[in-house]
Amino acid sequence: MKVAIPARSDFETARLGECRFVSPFRASRFIDTEKRLLFRSDLDELRAQLDADVEPPSFELAGPREKIYFDPAELRCGIVTCGGLCPGLNDVIRSIVFCLHENYGVPTVYGFRFGYEGLVERYALAPIELTPRRVGQIHEIGGTVLGSSRGPQPVDQMVDTLERLGIRLLFTIGGDGTLRGAHSIVQEIRRRELGIAIVGVPKTIDNDISFIDMSFGFDTAVEAARQATRAAYVEASCARSGIGLVKLMGRDSGFIASFATLADTQVGVCLIPEVSFSIDDVVRAAERRIERDGFVVIVVAEGAGQHLLAEITECDASGNRRYADIGIHLRDQVKDAFRSGGRSVNIKYIDPSYMIRSLPANARDGNFCLRLGHAAVHAGMAGKTDTVVGSWRRRLTHVPIPLAVSSPKKVDIGGYLWQTVLAVTGQDTDSVGGR
Incomplete structure (x- = not known):
């Protein structure tokens, strides 16, 4: 089944505001924010769009920015894993934690237990503070050290938890249901006019999230x-x-x-x-x-x-x-x-x-998980929100969550x-x- 081509505006990534802080990330090359990756590469389609004076749809590229939105020294982050298990979940958690601590100097990262339930007070699931030492070897085992669960939770209560703990950046690792939940959290955050960013990492063993050519765990x-x-x-x-x-x-x-x-x-x-x-x-x-x-x-x-x-x-x-x-x-x-x-x-x-x-990720997926985790951190630090990091023609991109969950990807x-x-x-x- 071919995916219908969306409008150029559907690919625009939301952000919280202007990036004012110089990034502490020591990259050999930062992303040129003016460059984008074309959604379709068929020459005939591109010619038709250009002849009609229509700018072809394109993705924003993922990667480190020279200027970032959050001050790392004052930032608190959270990570949650939801849905069914998948090879590579621990690899992504580890990648995010290491990148936040070692590349940006973020002092506090919380892991919310058993999916979105961990963000709801009535379950009494105290979050875990994640440090490089604590997650150092977790990539060697399958599953997720944070636990997981299915199903929606009250959005207002989840945002209450983020406010109470001072979380300004939340990483949600999961499939289409998790991403829809993340979008609902974004909408509540916007309603309250809070400066909290939500960044997703796509987890689906079925590889069925649209506008993402490969999800982690699929190779394993x-x-x-x-x-x-x-x-x-x-x-x-x-x-x-x-x-x-x-x-x-x-x-x-x-x-x-x-x-x-x-x-x-x-x-x-x-x-x-x-x-x-x-x-x-x-x-x-x-x-x-x-x-x-x-x-x-x-x-x-x-x-x-x-x-x-x-x-x-x-x-x-x-x-x-x-x-x-x-x-x-x-x-x-x-x-x-x-x-x-x-x-x-x-x-x-x-x-x-x-x-x-339930298997641990193989070498190829482990490499991919590390790159996705880093890309998610770079996106979040730059104030990107309501977005999921993905892969398109072997380049890492930002995909607006509403676009990613618009329809399931199927075999053509x-x-x-x-x-x-x-x-x-x-x-x-x-x-x-x-x-």
Whole structure:
């Protein structure tokens, strides 16, 4: 699914005011605030916009500024992690703390415990003071040392806590629900006319936040998913008419499933939420692969095929509709379909979901987390607010939170990624291929 091109004004990053303090950050090069990164790089589109005298949409670049908004010596900061776990959360916390203390000389950084609940007084969750010594080794373990939770909390009470503790800069690490909560905090801050900045770091293992090409933890997740697909391959290839079925994360976007399929070309069928399919489609695709190779590996994203299941009306704490288990459904239905056709198959089902998201970040994600944490600090110190730091064509950018949460990012089934998946798996493009 292609993202609609927003207006130039939608990319403007909010800020608290004029930057009056000379930055203590000793950078070899500060960001030129006049330079921006184009949102689209297609030459024909750019020509059309320039011919129409329309300035092409572009991102503000992330990085250190020569002048900053806050006086570091008098600044108190906070960090909160929300939503589901994801590889790299501790890396981002550590990066932010080190950059604030060692590069800017900020004396006090609080970590709020168990998500937005830690900002509400009735939960009685005292914040933790974070120092470089305290966070020095946390990147070696998975999860978040601050804990996490889902769901909204009273915005007025959260801002009360920020005021009471003298927090002027809050970093929110989480997905679209966390970012929407951060935007609500910004709106309350504006209503009270307070000088508090809110900067987000995008955390989604599904990689489904728009206007950000890659979120931290995704690389680690794909690497771990590869272990599951390899196990499925071994199990399937060692059995007569073997089927290895792997369910991976991806509620509404099939990026993990797609990348994991490309990482291991033994996968014969890839099913994602963006492509509708029937059980008969899956069975036919599996039959063709079994006839050719003697076995098949099937990868399915957790949000795929929900139209085949009884709808669950209840929602989780974040307000997301709960999904039925497509993995179990596929396992049983495919086995029954083969049996009814007079043929038996040997199915091995693997669901590594929680094992994947609880891992520590790999080296590439660890590097990325450090850069994102530093970029978030630079943005906050410059008084940027209601913004999330992200990556676009390997450059770090500022993305206004309303733009980032405007719609979920999905796999473009006409794009290069999905077409490569089809080429690798040999799926029938008239059924499970998505045409």
